[in-house]
Amino acid sequence: MLQAIGLTSAPHRGRPPAVDDLTFEAGSGRVTALLGAPGSGKTTALRLMLEIESGRGVTYFRGRPLHRIPHPAREVGVLLGDVPGHPVRTARGQLRMLSAAVGVPASRADELLDVVGLAGLGDQRLGALSLxxxxxxxxxxxxxxxxxxxxxxxxxxxxxxxxxxxxHGFLRAHAAQGGTVLYTTCDPEEAARAADHVVTVDAGRLVSDQDAVDFSRTRLRPRVVVRTPHAARLAAVVSREARAARRSVEVVTEAGSRLSVYGSTCAEIGDTAYRHGVPVHQLADEIADTGPAAATAPDPATATAPEAKAVSPGRASPASGPDAARAQPEPTAYGPEAAPRTASPVPGSEHVPSIRRRSARGPHRPVRYELRRLFGVRTTTLIMAAVLVVSVGLSVLLARTGHAPLPNVLAAWPEVLPLPPAAVGAGLLGALSFGDEFRYPALAAGRGTVPRRLGLLMAKLAVSAGVALLLALIVAAASAEALRLVYGGDLVGFPSNAAFSAVSWVGLNVGCAWAGLLAAGIFRVTAAGVAAVLAVPVLVVPLVRRVLSGAAGHSAPGLPGRLRELAWVQWPNGMDSWVMAGVRVVAHPVGAALSLSLSILVCAYVFTGLRGRVRW
Structure with missing residues (x-):
């Protein structure tokens, strides 16, 4: 069972709240429709229930508010708008990625594709799916x-x-298994036809809370729709014959040449039009919506007779005579002057708490989620392939000149470029890691933001570092093999400073990947991540060189030995060269600039995350 108590949205700029003290229930095993015109507050009510918007009130899902449920996705399934997925991702890939976020096996994706009738469209891209x-x-x-x-x-x-x-058949099947279904709609006929219970809201307030049968009886009325070029003449004739026969008939003149006749049938209207020579272009039975204010008395000035009335356009007053009693809402209906309905006792209903807007939860399996998000689209493969082709081509050209050192040749890093292609590619992939999250917020549908969870951040950092390391190794190996193939095996040898070169190469790629990732997470756009990567050699490195040029240089001989004395575990002597390589990398202007940029980005990421929590 779902119980919403006292839902009230926060007013904005002096305007009244979109939802004002809304209380209703949606029972288990039933389909409940939340009915209202566009702008009546239906969507805001759902967002308050899901703690996406701030306000007042509480919603209990089988006796517990949402923030007290350990695994909300296993208690509440939500669909607000379209599926927020990358347009080139497949339907199966999207569900597998979300399976890792929810914490269920990947096989669940194929099961649900079959359940919803998409078993043969699992490889279809999201951008090609119909509505x-x-x-x-x-x-x-x-x-x-x-x-x-x-x-x-x-x-x-x-x-x-x-x-x-x-x-609606699917929703009824879910309710038949004991589940609770609540959906919003603006069509009263659909609500009466597809739901077991109808809750009507208007201007954010509760109007009625009825079973579908009572709702149909009190709000929906049958009518005959007539379209004729002589609408006024036919309306007068029908009203005159109804008065003569002392029958309860209501004629409503609508826009154009259209009439709505209540209390009659198509056969009677057709016979009347035929007897008086009135041409008829349309004659059909319909179910009319009398609106939330069905109990409002008609305007006496518009009545032409006690039993037969012709009403001006735009008014749909209730039937008089025998039908008037059926058109009156039941005493349990809600309205501006109706007695308040006493809700069933609910724990904590004595005090309506404030609803705090909470950010989306992070994925339950963050590393698996990030891997499926990264390799679920072809963008990652295309970027890595482009980097590999450009790097191999630049390596062959640099080796042909014979002026560049061997590490620069293997890294495909000519002096005219601020960064090698591998570092730019790693930074771009890191920027896309958060950039795509904000552009297609699969983890935070309806929230417009991405959860700032430590587990998600660590997973992104680990996966981006792994991809950057893989890209660095592939580029170096492919460049070496290309040089052996083009110029022979004598050109490629084992450099004397191999440890320093390896640490520098890996550190540069991983640092660029992290810089792009953090910057995109701070500014919520991929372009910011790419700009942060390019800013390191263009802006930060010259600044670091200027600072280091003015300081006295000092060496650090014997540093590995002193670190070995402080360490609890003694490492092998061969580790000394790797430690010194790491120190030299950090002391290098490019390494110092990258370390400085990463430190600033980490602090900015933490600061923006804390500021967001304080605001919410």
Whole structure:
């Protein structure tokens, strides 16, 4: 069961709150429709229930608020809008990535593709999915954790009648298994047809809380729709005959040449038009919506007779006579002057707490999530392939001139370039790690941000470092093999400073990857990460060179021996060369500039994260 108590949104700029003291229930085993016109506060109510927006109130999911549930995805499945996924990612890849975020096996993705009818479209890209397929994929995403409750925001908007019928059949099947279903809609006929319970809101306040049968009886009325070029004449004739027969008939003149006749049938209207020679272009039965204010008395000035009335355009007053009693809402209906409904006793209902806007939770399996996010699109493979081709070409050209040292040749780093292609590629992949998260927020649907969790950050740092290391090794190995193939084996030898060169090369690539990742996480855009990577050699390195040129140089002989004395575990003597290589890398202007940039970016990332928590 889902219980929402006293939901009230925070007012903005002096305006009244979009949701004001909204209280209702959605029972287990039932489909509940939250009905209201566009702008009535339906979506805001869902965001308050899910603690996405700040305000007041509390929502209990089987007796517990959302922030007290250890695994929310296993209790509540949410679909707010479209599926926030990269357009080139496949449907199966999207669900597998979200499976790692929810903490369920990857096989769950294939199971749900079959459940929602997308078994044959698992390799289809998200950008090529139709609206109906996108809704099915969204349902599959919401069902990954096998939740008890489903909360959907206008899931049938824009769907064809066939897709809409499938959707509501699916929701009923979930409710039949004991689950709770709550969805928003602006169509009262759809709510009466597809839901077991209808909660109507208007201007953020509760209007009615009824079963579907009572809702249909009190709000929906049958009518005959007539389209004729002589609408005024036909309205007068129908009203005159209804008065003569003392029948309760209401005629509403709408825009253009359209009439709505309440209390009659198509056969009666057709016979009347035929007898009086009135041409009819359309004649059909419909179910009309009387609106939330169905109990409002009609304007006496618009009534033409006690039993038959012709109403001005835009008014849909209730039927008079025998139908008037059926049009009145039940005493349990909510309205501005209705008695407040007493909710069932709920723990903590004596005090309505404040709703604190909480950021999205991080993935339960962050490393697996990051790997599937990174390699689930072809962008990563294309970037690595482009870096490899450019690096090999530059290595062959540098070796041909014979002026560049061997480490620069293997790294494909001519002096005219601020960074080698491998470092730029590693920085770009690191920037995409957070840039794509903010552009396609799969972890924070509806929140517009990405969770700042330590586990997610550590996973991104580890995966980006691993990819940068792999890229550095592949480029060096491919360049060496290309040089042996083109110029023979004598050109490529083992340099004397191999340890320093290896540490420098790996450190440069990993540092660029981390710089791009952190900058994109701070500024929430990929371009900021790429700019931070290029700023290291262009701006920071000249500044560090100027500072170091003015300081007296000091060497650090014997540093590995002193570190060995301080360490608890004695490392082999061969480690001394690697320690000195690391020290020389940090002391190098490029290494110092990269270390300084990373330190600043880490502090800025921590500061922005703390500021966001204080604001929320």
């Amino acid at each position: 109906g397929m996108d809704r099915r994929l969204g349902l599959a995403s919401a069902l990954l954790g096998d939740p008890h409750a489903l909360i959907l925001d206008d899931p049938g908007e824009g769907l064809s009648p066939r897709e809409n019928a499938w959707l």
